[in-house]
Amino acid sequence: DAGVTQSPTHLIKTRGQHVTLRCSPISGHKSVSWYQQVLGQGPQFIFQYYEKEERGRGNFPDRFSARQFPNYSSELNVNALLLGDSALYLCASSFLPVSRGGPDTQYFGPGTRLTVL
Amino acid sequence: TQLLEQSPQFLSIQEGENLTVYCNSSSVFSSLQWYRQEPGEGPVLLVTVVTGGEVKKLKRLTFQFGDARKDSSLHITAAQPGDTGLYLCAGGNNDMRFGAGTRLTVKP
Numbered sequence: 001d002a003g004v005t006q007s008p009t010h011l012i013k014t015r016g017q018h019v020t021l022r023c024s025p026i027s028g029h030k031s032v033s034w035y036q037q038v039l040g041q042g043p044q045f046i047f048q049y050y051e052k053e054e055r056g057r058g059n060f061p062d063r064f065s066a067r068q069f070p071n072y073s074s075e076l077n078v079n080a081l082l083l084g085d086s087a088l089y090l091c092a093s094s095f096l097p098v099s100r101g102g103p104d105t106q107y108f109g110p111g112t113r114l115t116v117l
Numbered sequence: 118t119q120l121l122e123q124s125p126q127f128l129s130i131q132e133g134e135n136l137t138v139y140c141n142s143s144s145v146f147s148s149l150q151w152y153r154q155e156p157g158e159g160p161v162l163l164v165t166v167v168t169g170g171e172v173k174k175l176k177r178l179t180f181q182f183g184d185a186r187k188d189s190s191l192h193i194t195a196a197q198p199g200d201t202g203l204y205l206c207a208g209g210n211n212d213m214r215f216g217a218g219t220r221l222t223v224k225p
Contacts, residue, residue: 004159033213042121042205042215043160090159092213106213108152108159 002026004093004109012115013081021076021112025093031055032074033106034066035090043090049074050097078114086116120144121206121216129222133195138219140206141188149189151180154203154218196223 005024013019025032031050035043048056049068063079072093078085092106122141130136140149148167152160164173166182166189173180177200179192193200203218 035215040217042123042207042217044215045213092159105162105165108161110157110159113157 004091004107006089006091006109006112008112009110010113010115012117014117015081015083017081017116018077018079019081019114021078021089021091021114023074023076023091023093023109025072025074025091026107029093029095029107030072031094031097032068032072033092033094034074034076035092036060036085037088037090037111039087046076048097055097081116083116086114088113120214121208123204123206123216123219125219126217127220127222129224130196132197132223132225134223135192135194136196136221137190137192138204138221139188139190140216142208143187144208145186146208147186148208149182149186150207150213151189151191152205152207154205160205193221196221198223198225 004026007022023032033048034046036046037043045058046060047066052068066076068074088111090111091109094106120142124139148165150165151163153163154160164175164180166180169184169186171182177194181190201223203220205215205218207213207215
């Protein structure tokens with residue numbers, strides 16, 4: 001089985017532009033989470049989706065939005081890009097969502113490296 | 118703000134040495150996970166610890182979850198160059214919070 005796939009692998013944008021990042025989860029996984037990893041830091045939680053509904057949101061501005069499709073793939077959209085949005089954007093999939101009962105195992109994709117000039 | 122503090126931030130050792138890295142928090146977590154990340158790749162799960170005081174071994178890696186479920190440690194015995202990477206801990210409650218990681222370099 002294929003792992004989590006993300007596209008594109010690299011992307012260069014300029015300030016003020018919009019970007020869409022895509023993620024395909026492992027077959028059978030219904031939950032997708034998005035993370036932003038700035039150089040030298042650990043991943044920061046952005047969104048979690050389960051069964052096409054938003055189940056969690058991190059401390060990110062409204063310029064960040066996401067959605068999950070019926071086939072459980074997901075898109076992350078970022079509007080009005082800032083230089084500080086330059087980062088590795090990671091997608092992780094799991095069968096169940098992360099919950100207080102303990103997280104289901106998350107599998108990460110290779111990420112999309114976004115550079116904002 | 119990182120809820121999980123990892124130390125040391127950087128560690129460079131010779132092949133064959135032992136090492137321990139730490140993950141500390143003021144919060145109680147229902148579970149804690151350790152990941153290893155290599156450049157240009159996503160994190161790969163090494164282990165999940167759930168029970169306070171739990172010890173798990175994965176070949177030369179030993180993971181321990183603190184009794185109060187606020188801290189964890191990773192001990193590597195006889196480190197090898199292939200162990201080089203960024204070691205991340207993450208705490209799971211309603212979402213996954215990551216530490217900043219320990220960047221380990223093992224020199225041959």
